[in-house]
Amino acid sequence: MIQINEHYTKLQSSYLFVEIARRVETFQQRNPDRQIIKLGIGDVTRALTPTVIAAFHAAIDEMARDESFRGYGPEQGYDFLREAIVAGDYRPRGVDVHADEVFVSDGAKCDTANIQELFDSAITVAVPDPVYPVYVDTNVMAGRTGAWQDGRYEGLVYLEGTPANGFVPPPPERAVDLIYLCFPNNPTGAVADVERLAQWVEYARSHKALILFDAAYVEFIRDPQIPHSIFEIPGADEVAIEFRSFSKTAGFTGTRCAYTVVPRACTAYRADGSGHSVRDLWSRRQTTKFNGVSYPVQRAAAAACSQEGRRELRGLSDYYLENARIIREAMQAIGYSCSGGLNAPYIWVDARGAGSWDLFELLLEKAGVVTTPGSGFGRCGEGFIRISAFNHRERVQAAVQRISSALS
Ligand code: MLT
Numbered sequence: 106m107i108q109i110n111e112h113y114t115k116l117q118s119s120y121l122f123v124e125i126a127r128r129v130e131t132f133q134q135r136n137p138d139r140q141i142i143k144l145g146i147g148d149v150t151r152a153l154t155p156t157v158i159a160a161f162h163a164a165i166d167e168m169a170r171d172e173s174f175r176g177y178g179p180e181q182g183y184d185f186l187r188e189a190i191v192a193g194d195y196r197p198r199g200v201d202v203h204a205d206e207v208f209v210s211d212g213a214k215c216d217t218a219n220i221q222e223l224f225d226s227a228i229t230v231a232v233p234d235p236v237y238p239v240y241v242d243t244n245v246m247a248g249r250t251g252a253w254q255d256g257r258y259e260g261l262v263y264l265e266g267t268p269a270n271g272f273v274p275p276p277p278e279r280a281v282d283l284i285y286l287c288f289p290n291n292p293t294g295a296v297a298d299v300e301r302l303a304q305w306v307e308y309a310r311s312h313k314a315l316i317l318f319d320a321a322y323v324e325f326i327r328d329p330q331i332p333h334s335i336f337e338i339p340g341a342d343e344v345a346i347e348f349r350s351f352s353k354t355a356g357f358t359g360t361r362c363a364y365t366v367v368p369r370a371c372t373a374y375r376a377d378g379s380g381h382s383v384r385d386l387w388s389r390r391q392t393t394k395f396n397g398v399s400y401p402v403q404r405a406a407a408a409a410c411s412q413e414g415r416r417e418l419r420g421l422s423d424y425y426l427e428n429a430r431i432i433r434e435a436m437q438a439i440g441y442s443c444s445g446g447l448n449a450p451y452i453w454v455d456a457r458g459a460g461s462w463d464l465f466e467l468l469l470e471k472a473g474v475v476t477t478p479g480s481g482f483g484r485c486g487e488g489f490i491r492i493s494a495f496n497h498r499e500r501v502q503a504a505v506q507r508i509s510s511a512l513s
Contacts, residue, residue: 115258129145144494149353153360158405183400187204187207193411216365221283233263233266236287241483268455273295285317290449292482294448296449302335322449344372354422355418428496432504451491452492454490
């Protein structure tokens with residue numbers, strides 16, 4: 106008898122964004138004439154930039170000729186991209202990352218989902234609350250949790266992000282082994298300063314723990330005091346892995362390219378207490394289970410890392426940050442307090458006593474605007490909604506007008 110992985114049955118019935126899509130579709134079927142504006146899932150709307158497109162086309166032309174055609178590439182990514190990442194994203198900030206510590210992939214979602222399989226099933230995992238659901242669900246699938254109880258999984262340690270701590274939870278009193286952090290944060294838009302990140306690095310070092318640092322939204326940081334990489338904190342290379350993505354940065358949600366930095370110094374432990382290179386484990390995993398990202402996509406991503414490419418990307422993130430300002434100010438003008446939206450493309454709105462799904466439904470029904478209910482990100486997200494700044498300017502402007510009349 107073929108038996109299922111029973112841990113899957115502990116999962117909530119569907120992934121958050123699938124549930125939202127289902128509700129939106131039901132609404133659209135009931136109201137076929139209503140024009141819906143989507144400020145829910147963080148999906149980019151602006152085209153790939155000229156430098157990226159030129160490199161993409163040129164690489165496709167290479168694939169069209171026998172002399173320059175390429176078959177399987179290296180699973181970890183081509184050297185030209187790994188080196189462009191180091192030169193474009195790390196060296197300018199004085200961070201000492203080497204090309205062979207960069208692993209190119211097709212998404213930060215997949216990497217943050219897959220990385221946990223390198224570690225023992227009995228480790229203690231800490232996740233923020235609110236949290237990007239992938240970190241939680243993949244640990245549930247792997248059997249590291251008990252049942253779902255009162256909006257949480259037994260066995261996970263939840264790091265509560267609240268207005269009081271600015272949605273940047275401090276390290277817990279107790280010992281944990283694996284810690285997920287995401288800054289600029291999805292969903293709250295919060296950023297962590299050097300001091301707070303240094304506390305986490307210190308915690309991880311003293312507990313022999315490992316930090317999984319999701320920096321998918323780094324391109325949106327404008328405050329010069331905010332670190333762009335966890336590796337800006339001394340000693341972090343021994344206790345942290347960093348995930349980055351071209352999705353929100355370069356408009357690659359449909360093109361697919363990301364990378365994970367696993368420093369050579371990063372260490373996890375065997376049962377007998379001896380250290381083991383995490384980089385070697387990840388390399389082993391990727392070379393076995395992953396076939397690499399397509400050559401034209403990697404050429405396009407490398408172009409995004411060039412000087413001209415970076416200038417264009419800045420234009421993209423400026424555009425979405427202006428959308429964020431419009432949303433944030435419109436919500437504040439009608440009396441809703443918000444955080445995020447300054448160094449991040451998400452605005453985290455206090456629902457003023459309403460339930461997250463109630464406000465989500467109200468905005469869908471009355472304004473035809475899709476948001477994301479905060480409770481979908483965890484218990485601490487109840488009473489909030491997340492509004493995404495990823496859409497065309499005129500749609501964002503129309504959405505805030507509709508929201509203002511629906512809520513005023
Ligand atoms: C989000 O809206 O939270 C993100 O788009 C999800 C993702 O990047 O997978």
